Amino acid sequence: MxxxxxxxxxxxxxxxxxxxxxxxxxxxxxxxxxxxxxxxxxxxxxxxxxxxxxxxxxxxxxxxxxxxxxxxxxxxxxxxxxxxxxxxxxxxxxxxxxxxxxxxxxxxxxxxxxxxxxxxxxxxxxxxxxxxxxxxxxxxxxxxxxxxxxxxxxxxxxxxxxxxxxxxxxxxxxxxxxxxxxxxxxxxxxxxxxxxxxxxxxxxxxxxxxxxxxxxxxxxxxxxxxxxxxxxxxxxxSYVDFLSLSEERRTQLKKQYYFDCTCEHCKKQLKDDLMLAVKAGESKPSADTVKEVIQLSKDTLEKINKARMEGHYHEVVKLCRDCLKKQEPVLGDTNIYLLRMLSIASEVLSYLQMFEEAADYAKRMVDGYLKIYHPNNAQLGMAVMRAGVTHWHAGLIEAGHGLICKAYAILLITHGPSHPITKDLEVMRVQTEMELRMFQQNEFMYYKMREAALKNQKIQVMPEPSNENAPSLFHKKE
Ligand SMILES: [Zn+2]
Ligand SMILES: [Zn+2]
Ligand SMILES: [Zn+2]
Missing domain, CATH: 2.170.270.10 (SET domain)
Structure with a gap:
């Protein structure tokens, strides 16, 4: 052989x-x-x-x-x-x-x-x-x-x-x-x-x-x-997404792959503190308040799943906004319940073409992800890419270009230069760079051109939010 x-x-x-x-x-x-x-x-x-x-x-x-x-x-x-x-x-x-x-x-x-x-x-x-x-x-x-x-x-x-x-x-x-x-x-x-x-x-x-x-x-x-x-x-x-508490990952691995994970991150519960972060300092909430908000988040996620399945996206947005209002004074910026809500809100709002609000949520999601994920994580790269496109569509060209460049750098490592997604990103990188230069030379002209472009050609609609989870590495029943 x-x-x-x-x-x-x-x-x-x-x-x-x-x-x-x-x-x-x-x-x-x-x-x-x-x-x-x-x-x-x-x-x-x-x-x-x-x-x-x-x-x-x-x-x-x-x-x-x-x-x-x-x-x-x-x-x-x-x-x-x-x-x-x-x-x-x-x-x-x-x-x-x-x-x-x-x-x-x-x-x-x-x-x-x-x-x-x-x-x-x-x-x-x-x-x-x-x-x-x-x-x-x-x-x-x-x-x-x-x-x-x-x-x-x-x-x-x-x-x-x-x-x-x-x-x-x-x-x-x-x-x-x-x-x-x-x-x-x-x-x-x-x-x-x-x-x-x-x-x-x-x-x-x-x-x-x-x-x-x-x-x-x-x-x-x-x-x-x-x-x-x-x-x-x-x-x-990794057979599972890192964005779960070590205990949740271990449960999933045991159920689907029949083993107990003994990796460093599970043994030492690394990053669990970030994923459960609560507001610190003066306004530190009580343990009971935290418990309440987390329970509310779990219940809301269930309702959101149901509304998504039925295609009721405006209902999803409402559920997200209400939940975020309750989460914000209590949970820290890297708390996974907050991040999950931000991720859904930005994805669905982009689909509904409400790009400015979507961009705001996407930015906060990416800031949280960057503290939790390995810097070369494929899921992180994809999330940064979505945030970049959302900013671009919201007319936030400077931030949009920055995020697209960041996503491109990650995907060069995780997907490689010949992968279709990396190639898409390369095209977007060049396009946003050109627009950014135009913006820096003459802001007024940039907005004029953008307006004209939007009139002639509707912004490329974002894909409908998928009800499936991102494909898992191995084909397993949930
Ligand atoms: Zn592990
Ligand atoms: Zn073929
Ligand atoms: Zn045949």
């Missing part, structure tokens, strides 16, 4: 934690440690006709596979690239009469690849697919039932002329999928569109304050360095 681009990392085993990845050389922030194509990947059932089955980009007009009428592609290039993995699937779908669900399709793709390449290590993989972690043994009754149903549907779909695998291996593959399935996002990083298995990536252990990040770009995942990494350092990624 060749290492296929995996020369700079090494697999190791530790007591208790299982396998992990170590750096073999030095890396600097933004370096790509490795890029890995999926061993197998599928588009979610609900999106099979709007997302390309090869590159997972969302496209206006997709070509349909003439044979099965199920697979969709950007163009001939994507279709040709898919054929090796689609050939068996294509005829099985025709035979079966319809395409099975995403889990079954993914398992079938994995087993067809095993049929082609045999079991054991395949090209460029540090670990064989059947050796990946699975938690079948610790499955509860409900999960076991689902597993049996999946195996049954799989057997109905799997053609009799293909290699017949044992029940144990098939169950194991479903366990591997539920344990290691990685969420694939569309090219804007906004929506989860599919799930794939990346055997090397899933050797990287979790840390709430990791030294690496993973980004899906053009059909491959990239493991990118966030800070300076020395040879021998363990490479870690």
């Amino acid at each position: 060749t290492k296929g681009g995996m020369e700079s990392v090494e697999l190791f085993t530790t007591e208790g934690k299982g396998r992990g990845l170590k750096a073999q050389k030095e890396f600097l922030p933004g370096d790509v440690i490795f890029a890995e194509p999926a061993y197998a990947a599928v588009v979610f059932d609900s999106l099979t006709h709007v997302i390309c089955h090869t590159c997972f980009k969302r496209q206006e007009r997709l070509h349909r596979c003439g044979q099965c009428k199920f697979a969709h592609y950007c163009d001939r290039t994507c279709q040709r690239a898919a054929w090796l993995n689609h050939k068996n699937e294509c005829s099985a779908i025709k035979r079966h009469g319809k395409a099975p669900t995403e889990n079954i399709r993914l398992a079938a793709r994995i087993l067809w690849k095993m049929e082609r390449e045999g079991t054991g290590l395949s090209e460029g993989c540090l670990v064989a697919i059947e050796e990946l972690q699975n938690h079948v043994d610790s499955f509860g009754e409900e999960e076991k039932k689902e597993l049996r149903a999946d195996v049954e549907s799989f057997l109905e779909f799997w053609p009799p002329h293909c290699q017949q695998f044992g029940m144990q291996l098939i169950s194991r593959i479903f366990g591997v999928i539920s344990c290691n399935g990685f969420t694939l996002s569309d090219q804007r990083g906004l929506q989860a569109v599919g799930v794939g298995i990346f055997p090397n990536l899933c050797q990287a252990n979790h840390d709430c304050w990791p030294n690496c990040t993973v980004i899906f770009n053009n059909g491959k995942i990239e493991l990118r360095a966030l800070s300076k990494i020395s040879p021998g350092d363990e490479l870690t990624v």
